[in-house]
Amino acid sequence: MTDKALSIGGLETVYDALATAIDQAGADKAQLFLVKLALLNANALADENLFQQQITAALQDL
Known part of the structure; x- marks a missing residue:
């Protein structure tokens, strides 16, 4: 992982920005928005293994 x-x-x-964007997308498009955001961030991260670690961490304690 990165030190940043x-x-x-x-x-x-x-x-706050994420909450506002989810509200702006609306309930019917929120899931699509989150998938698009995740893919954009995965591309910016440029590390599929680190992205998988992030998925695992996000699934903890839901």
């Missing part, structure tokens, strides 16, 4: 991490403030900003 967002600050708490940065995480709050990202969370």
Whole structure:
């Protein structure tokens, strides 16, 4: 994994932006939006193994 991490403030900003975008997409398109966002971020990350680790981490304690 990378040593880069967002600050708490940065995480709050990202969370707020994500919540706003999900609301903007609407309930009928929220899932599609999240899949598109995940694929865009996977491409930006450029590491399929790290992306798989992120999926595993996100599935924890749902």
